[in-house]
Amino acid sequence: MSTLLDSFEYKGLQLKNRIVMPPMCQYSVTAKDGKPNDWHFTHYTSRAIGGTGLIIMEMTDVEPDGRISDFDLGIWSDDHIASFERIVKACQSYGAKVGIQIAHAGRKAEDAEVPVSSTSVAFSEDYKAPRELTTEEVEKMVIKFEQAFQRAVAAGVDTIEIHGAHGYLIHQFQSPLTNQRTDKYGQDKSLFGREIIKAARRVMPESMPLIMRISAIEYAEEGYDVNYAIELAEKYKKEGVDIFHISSGGESNNGPQYSGQGYQVDLAQAVKQALNIPVIAVGRMEDAQFSDEVVREGKADLVAVGRGMLRSPFWANEASLALGGEILTPNALRAGYSF
Numbered sequence: 001m002s003t004l005l006d007s008f009e010y011k012g013l014q015l016k017n018r019i020v021m022p023p024m025c026q027y028s029v030t031a032k033d034g035k036p037n038d039w040h041f042t043h044y045t046s047r048a049i050g051g052t053g054l055i056i057m058e059m060t061d062v063e064p065d066g067r068i069s070d071f072d073l074g075i076w077s078d079d080h081i082a083s084f085e086r087i088v089k090a091c092q093s094y095g096a097k098v099g100i101q102i103a104h105a106g107r108k109a110e111d112a113e114v115p116v117s118s119t120s121v122a123f124s125e126d127y128k129a130p131r132e133l134t135t136e137e138v139e140k141m142v143i144k145f146e147q148a149f150q151r152a153v154a155a156g157v158d159t160i161e162i163h164g165a166h167g168y169l170i171h172q173f174q175s176p177l178t179n180q181r182t183d184k185y186g187q188d189k190s191l192f193g194r195e196i197i198k199a200a201r202r203v204m205p206e207s208m209p210l211i212m213r214i215s216a217i218e219y220a221e222e223g224y225d226v227n228y229a230i231e232l233a234e235k236y237k238k239e240g241v242d243i244f245h246i247s248s249g250g251e252s253n254n255g256p257q258y259s260g261q262g263y264q265v266d267l268a269q270a271v272k273q274a275l276n277i278p279v280i281a282v283g284r285m286e287d288a289q290f291s292d293e294v295v296r297e298g299k300a301d302l303v304a305v306g307r308g309m310l311r312s313p314f315w316a317n318e319a320s321l322a323l324g325g326e327i328l329t330p331n332a333l334r335a336g337y338s339f
Helices: 040-050 078-093 135-154 168-175 190-205 226-239 266-275 288-296 306-311 315-322 332-335
Strands: 008-010 013-015 019-021 052-059 097-103 160-163 210-215 242-249 278-282 302-304
Touching: 008 190, 013 040, 013 097, 019 315, 040 078, 052 078, 052 135, 078 097, 078 135, 097 135, 135 190, 160 168, 160 190, 168 190, 190 210, 190 226, 190 278, 210 226, 226 242, 226 266, 242 266, 266 278, 288 302, 288 315, 306 315
Parallel strands: 019 052, 019 302, 052 097, 097 160, 160 210, 210 242, 242 278, 278 302
Antiparallel strands: 008 013
16 A cells, blocks of 8 residues: 555655645746746745655747747746756756656647637637647647757656647547537547657656656547546547546636545546556645545655645645655754753
């Protein structure tokens, strides 16, 4: 029986505990060129100092107009590598492992003059109508993802997460609600995601696990359910996904009836049991005792804590102490725990 504080190992990834900082956009006004800056350096390294096992850097996009806003990160150029590498190495020096979430916002790219998507249907009346990508453009988009993966590897990350959730571009292709195409990418709604996974595996070291975040259920009327998501995840697993990060929604303005503590844990457990694959549970997991129970009961292998870590960079250390574990911060700070 594993606990939240136990180590986790998969392929070449070795984590000192099962606490994950999930990707959360910072919308830094000084990041207009897509490069992480001093804010991001402090933001991520402080969570590493705080004892987090795995830090997944925020949604980082494959082209400028693939960002949610112009103040988000990107990795569309080799010029971006050094800025990411600086943060990755610093976090690793404190014992954390670092991943990066690679993505494209698609029709939810708010600052793009003309966003692109699987189909020319706007997310809502508050969003611009997107332009439907041609088949050739979709194929070229896969190459952009591949180049982004290469740059992430060059920056020294320990793992990569593909963002296939929350109504962004990959989700827009995999969902029957948003993919109304008639070409090969419409006939097989998993094709775009599968090609991106294969692109990642082409350039990632074999020892590096690949994570994919998916929305396990859509909240729109006639949206897909967890059974559809499991079928989708099974295809993604066959192409090379090692770990699934289970979230939900994003394809509409609707949400779950309940969004309290652990509201997505059952979805993570369903995927884990169906595919016999490690999963990350996320969604109101900031209570350490509850998160520990989720791991102990085998519902998830790792737990991602978002809001809790935004409030406290040392959430992992506080969780460890609350659960009877050891101090996770460096020796320089340990005097603060002497009584």
